[in-house]
Amino acid sequence: MIVVVNFSSRKDGNCYRISGVVKKHFKNKKVKIFNFYENTYVSCGHCNYECFVKRCKVDDNLNEIFKAIVQSEEAIYVLPNYCDYPNSNYFLFSERRCGFFNGNKDLQNRYLNIPKKFIVISNSTNNNFKETLKNHIPEKTNPDILFLNSKKFNQDPLDGNLMNDSEAENVIHDYLDNKYLIEQSAMAIVFYKSKVLSTVEEVYNRPTLSLPKGHLENGESPLEAAIRECFEETNEVITKDNYIGELAPFEINFINHHNKLVKKTIYPIIFRVDKMGHLASKEERIIKVKYLPIGEFLLQCTYDNVKTMILEATCK
Numbered sequence: 001m002i003v004v005v006n007f008s009s010r011k012d013g014n015c016y017r018i019s020g021v022v023k024k025h026f027k028n029k030k031v032k033i034f035n036f037y038e039n040t041y042v043s044c045g046h047c048n049y050e051c052f053v054k055r056c057k058v059d060d061n062l063n064e065i066f067k068a069i070v071q072s073e074e075a076i077y078v079l080p081n082y083c084d085y086p087n088s089n090y091f092l093f094s095e096r097r098c099g100f101f102n103g104n105k106d107l108q109n110r111y112l113n114i115p116k117k118f119i120v121i122s123n124s125t126n127n128n129f130k131e132t133l134k135n136h137i138p139e140k141t142n143p144d145i146l147f148l149n150s151k152k153f154n155q156d157p158l159d160g161n162l163m164n165d166s167e168a169e170n171v172i173h174d175y176l177d178n179k180y181l182i183e184q185s186a187m188a189i190v191f192y193k194s195k196v197l198s199t200v201e202e203v204y205n206r207p208t209l210s211l212p213k214g215h216l217e218n219g220e221s222p223l224e225a226a227i228r229e230c231f232e233e234t235n236e237v238i239t240k241d242n243y244i245g246e247l248a249p250f251e252i253n254f255i256n257h258h259n260k261l262v263k264k265t266i267y268p269i270i271f272r273v274d275k276m277g278h279l280a281s282k283e284e285r286i287i288k289v290k291y292l293p294i295g296e297f298l299l300q301c302t303y304d305n306v307k308t309m310i311l312e313a314t315c316k
């Protein structure tokens with residue numbers, strides 16, 4: 001059985017319709033959908049935290065959702081972004097887990113180990129989701145999240161009509177089938193004294209601070225690609241002599257300009273130069289190129305994973 005939890009309290013909204021698409025996707029399997037809009041569940045509190053010692057006193061049917069999940073082969077959580085976090089139903093659900101587990105570690109582990117996918121209606125790929133959704137999966141693993149940005153499909157998220165777009169629906173099917181286009185990319189982290197070589201590029205009409213990076217071309221190693229991309233994007237000449245190390249590659253999932261799901265592995269390569277070259281932005285989408293003090297870069301960069309990388313790279 002597949003369990004779908006629709007956390008939205010709006011009937012007929014995006015989460016409701018996406019849950020319907022998930023049911024259609026698994027048409028040969030039993031699919032049980034739990035809709036938060038159909039019930040009013042009690043949030044944690046108004047008690048003496050009995051759940052930690054004996055039974056939780058609340059008597060609504062929220063535990064039915066947990067019972068179904070621990071008996072399922074996979075659970076799909078569909079949730080909206082409210083003010084850059086999952087909506088409050090999600091937090092209510094997370095807190096009430098304690099009442100269901102009731103101190104039973106085996107039951108808790110069984111719940112955490114049920115494979116889960118998270119479909120989030122959100123105009124950003126916000127790190128708050130990556131952190132809070134970890135509550136429902138085994139420790140030291142990352143949640144498998146699909147962020148669905150209505151604007152990318154020319155839809156207004158408040159209309160709740162995202163699934164009228166066949167490309168958006170296809171993205172859901174590909175995600176449930178783990179069907180991704182595979183890409184590999186290298187990123188050059190180039191330090192000069194306490195500055196880092198940075199680019200400002202146009203991403204969806206917004207100037208966005210980043211690092212020189214690009215796809216691996218045929219037969220190229222990540223080191224060769226980082227050196228080439230750095231020159232092509234910033235005019236800075238670096239060689240293997242400037243190489244000081246690399247960080248563990250990391251994966252990102254996103255929807256590309258053709259509305260296809262992509263899984264990209266990024267190889268961060270670290271260099272140090274003792275002299276700045278003559279910088280120039282040579283690609284149209286790159287607005288500015290400069291060595292930025294590391295502190296300023298960390299303050300201005302909006303990509304959490306890039307910021308983490310810079311911090312790790314400074315320790316090399």
Ligand SMILES: Cc1cc2nc3c(=O)[nH]c(=O)nc-3n(C[C@H](O)[C@H](O)[C@H](O)COP(=O)(O)O)c2cc1C
Pocket residue numbers: 008009010012013014015016079080081082083084085121122123124157158159160
């Ligand atoms: C109170 C509130 C806050 C929201 N905040 C955000 C937000 O910060 N970012 C975003 O991308 N969408 C935001 N939205 C839009 C919802 O995520 C979007 O409308 C989604 O489709 C809601 O799910 P539903 O259609 O199933 O009800 C917000 C909506 C509401 C009602």
